[in-house]
Amino acid sequence: MSLSPRVMLLVDADNVSADVIEQALERTLAEHGAVHVRRAYCNAETALKQQSLFKRLSIRPMVNLSAGKNSTDIALAVDAIDLVIAERPDVVVLVSSDSDFAPLVIRLREKGCRVCGIGQQGKTGEETVAIYDSFVDLQHHSSSSKAAVARPAARQAAKAEPAPKPAAKRTARAPRRTKAEAPAPAPRAPVLPDDVLHILDAVAELGMGNKVELNVAAERLRAAKLLGKSASSPKLFKKYPELFLLTPEKTPNKVQYIGPMPA
Structure with a gap:
């Protein structure tokens, strides 16, 4: 009986959206059956914002307090090497659209791992895709997109609505408007x-x-x-x-x- 591969999921949570993280985990579970190590690397602000997501998905947040450029990427890379040596995974899945992980991908492959990449559509360059054994782009679906579009439309309609006309004097009856004379509806x-x-x-x-x-x-x-x-x-x-x-x-x-x- 063949054993299922040992899988490690490392997420650059400062680089991809919350729904892309969730899609990445679901896709990895569907493909490999299990994800044994789940870690998300981010700054303190992202960790607080996404804490309910990490808890629900059983992802361990690795908070980076350094403010330097690429400090979170470096923390992920250092931890990845330590984990590969200690845990001996068969597959490492990196969730990021960042091309800076090329040296890490090469080193992990040298350690005997199959390295797969998952990025966010619209943020991934072609040179990033080429370094992985396999790569897939996932589309970001904003949960607030409907509200974000509906609010401007409502404001526009309210702005375009004609002001009520004053009532006509009793001495002179205002003529009735026919359908043809009625004001056209405000454009959406x-x-x-x-x-x-x-x-x-x-x-x-x-x-x-x-x-x-x-x-x-x-x-x-x-x-x-x-x-x-x-x-x-x-x-x-x-x-x-x-x-x-x-x-x-x-x-x-x-x-x-x-x-x-x-x-």
């Missing part, structure tokens, strides 16, 4: 994709209709965790050609939002 605010709303929040100048340097936009998107460290910002904007204009056409260096303005 366009429903923008969740990703686009997040981009406009991160790069406020785009929401004002301004042209923004691509390197400036990329820096803001990375700070908001909407773009991987080595991912291409033009590739992200090209997902919505009807909403974002890249100029000049051949070698773009600026981006402009040309879609309907959110309320």
